[in-house]
Amino acid sequence: MLNKKIRPRVVIVGAGFGGLAAAKRLAGRDVDVILVDRRNHHLFQPLLYQVATAALSPADIAGPIRAIFSGSRNIRVVLDEVVGISTVDGWVKLKSGAKLDYDWLILATGSRHSYFGNEDWSTHALGLKSIEDALAIRRKILLALEHAESETDPRRRNALLTFVVIGGGPTGVEMAGAIAELARRSVSRDFRTITPECSRVVLIEAGDRLLPSFPARLSEAARSSLEDLGVEVRLGSPIRDVGEGYVDSPHELIFSQTVVWAAGVAASPAAEWLGTEHDPNGRIFVERDLHVSGHRNIFAIGDTANAPRRGGGSLPAVAPVAKQQGRFVADLILGRGAKEFTYRDFGNLATIGRSSAVIDMGGIGLTGLFAWFVWSIAHVWFLIGFRSRLAVTVNWLWNYFTYQRSARLIMGEITYSRPQPLRAQPERKSA
Numbered sequence: 001m002l003n004k005k006i007r008p009r010v011v012i013v014g015a016g017f018g019g020l021a022a023a024k025r026l027a028g029r030d031v032d033v034i035l036v037d038r039r040n041h042h043l044f045q046p047l048l049y050q051v052a053t054a055a056l057s058p059a060d061i062a063g064p065i066r067a068i069f070s071g072s073r074n075i076r077v078v079l080d081e082v083v084g085i086s087t088v089d090g091w092v093k094l095k096s097g098a099k100l101d102y103d104w105l106i107l108a109t110g111s112r113h114s115y116f117g118n119e120d121w122s123t124h125a126l127g128l129k130s131i132e133d134a135l136a137i138r139r140k141i142l143l144a145l146e147h148a149e150s151e152t153d154p155r156r157r158n159a160l161l162t163f164v165v166i167g168g169g170p171t172g173v174e175m176a177g178a179i180a181e182l183a184r185r186s187v188s189r190d191f192r193t194i195t196p197e198c199s200r201v202v203l204i205e206a207g208d209r210l211l212p213s214f215p216a217r218l219s220e221a222a223r224s225s226l227e228d229l230g231v232e233v234r235l236g237s238p239i240r241d242v243g244e245g246y247v248d249s250p251h252e253l254i255f256s257q258t259v260v261w262a263a264g265v266a267a268s269p270a271a272e273w274l275g276t277e278h279d280p281n282g283r284i285f286v287e288r289d290l291h292v293s294g295h296r297n298i299f300a301i302g303d304t305a306n307a308p309r310r311g312g313g314s315l316p317a318v319a320p321v322a323k324q325q326g327r328f329v330a331d332l333i334l335g336r337g338a339k340e341f342t343y344r345d346f347g348n349l350a351t352i353g354r355s356s357a358v359i360d361m362g363g364i365g366l367t368g369l370f371a372w373f374v375w376s377i378a379h380v381w382f383l384i385g386f387r388s389r390l391a392v393t394v395n396w397l398w399n400y401f402t403y404q405r406s407a408r409l410i411m412g413e414i415t416y417s418r419p420q421p422l423r424a425q426p427e428r429k430s431a
């Protein structure tokens with residue numbers, strides 16, 4: 001009788017930066033891989049804000065997972081959502097009811113929005129995590145401009161032309177800069193009653209500076225570049241409430257029809273599936289080789305893991321960490337590579353509008369146009385697929401020289417009814 005070799009079965013949950021990197025490393029190797037994702041596409045989240053502000057189309061920054069692995073016979077892609085894990089029997093449970101057995105399990109399920117216990121704010125302050133989120137924000141911004149064009153009530157018009165971004169990390173800074181360019185510059189020549197001065201963009205941050213993970217000098221450069229674009233930056237301003245058409249901050253009660261939430265994230269519920277220890281943001285504590293304590297065959301990587309950093313603290317939730325961790329655990333499964341994960345930090349980047357960025361490369365700080373070129377090249381380089389790289393480059397060049405936005409489409413049914421009258425004065429929460 002032929003003795004057929006049984007290959008280890010690796011289940012990877014999540015085809016984001018971490019899961020994709022692991023699967024690529026395992027492609028063509030002597031293992032059977034099942035890659036499960038609840039979406040059919042891999043998403044390049046760092047450019048989501050450009051979809052939300054009509055500079056890029058969804059397909060420019062996302063690619064079908066199945067197509068990425070079409071040539072890898074040992075990788076099976078499953079479109080489904082993981083809802084539980086049995087560590088005793090070694091399977092993951094899917095929403096469809098199916099179960100997938102594993103010898104090795106890699107959890108790379110990323111993160112979700114956190115409204116710090118104020119879940120009712122999510123209806124009014126839209127988060128940015130998925131293509132659907134980006135399209136909802138784009139619709140809101142573009143509709144606000146359309147309604148403002150014909151609005152005759154000055155208070156309502158001001159609220160339509162006021163855009164508030166909450167959270168001064170990289171996503172908030174990039175969103176605020178991009179909205180300012182869209183609302184104050186790109187569209188004003190297409191409208192008859194909206195001039196660049198009509199629109200107001202407010203960036204609200206609870207801490208005392210923007211981009212807290214960057215050196216203070218670069219935070220200051222980012223603030224100054226945003227102010228050059230006309231963004232009002234409010235620091236030390238923890239918001240008290242967000243409701244229909246308003247944001248209540250310590251400085252001011254701001255009436256706005258478009259509020260973007262870029263303030264908080266929490267890990268996926270993977271820690272709950274395992275019943276394991278996690279930090280206050282829900283990130284699973286992992287050992288130095290990224291396995292989950294008590295489960296040598298289960299790894300957690302990327303945004304869903306709290307991994308120790310050499311020299312103390314934990315690693316940041318950024319794409320390069322997830323990618324390097326994905327490759328590392330794949331090597332461990334293949335029985336090669338180092339025994340402990342070491343993060344190689346190549347720097348931190350954030351862009352402000354179409355010609356300014358800040359970059360922190362291990363003590364070397366870059367700002368302005370040169371930093372923006374480096375940022376652009378890095379982002380195009382890391383996009384999946386030649387088609388996306390070409391499309392993004394062409395779109396950026398077009399935007400750069402014309403100030404036009406190629407994806408200014410309002411999708412879905414458009415309501416022509418006038419927005420609800422603004423409440424004279426929402427009840428302010430005490431500080």
Ligand SMILES: Cc1cc2nc3c(=O)[nH]c(=O)nc-3n(C[C@H](O)[C@H](O)[C@H](O)COP(=O)(O)OP(=O)(O)OC[C@H]3O[C@@H](n4cnc5c(N)ncnc54)[C@H](O)[C@@H]3O)c2cc1C
Pocket residue numbers: 013014015016017018019036037038039041042043045046047048049080081082083108109110111128129170171268301302303304317318319320322349
């Ligand atoms: C708007 C925005 C801008 C950002 N900008 C930058 C930046 O400029 N630079 C940077 O380094 N980082 C940036 N980040 C952070 C970076 O995107 C994340 O750190 C990175 O995506 C983490 O990778 P991951 O693999 O852990 O998770 P993700 O890339 O989020 O992937 C998680 C995957 O898991 C899937 N999934 C989740 N739950 C389930 C489930 N139950 N079942 C099946 N599938 C599931 C999801 O569909 C997704 O495909 C940004 C993030 C956002 C949201």
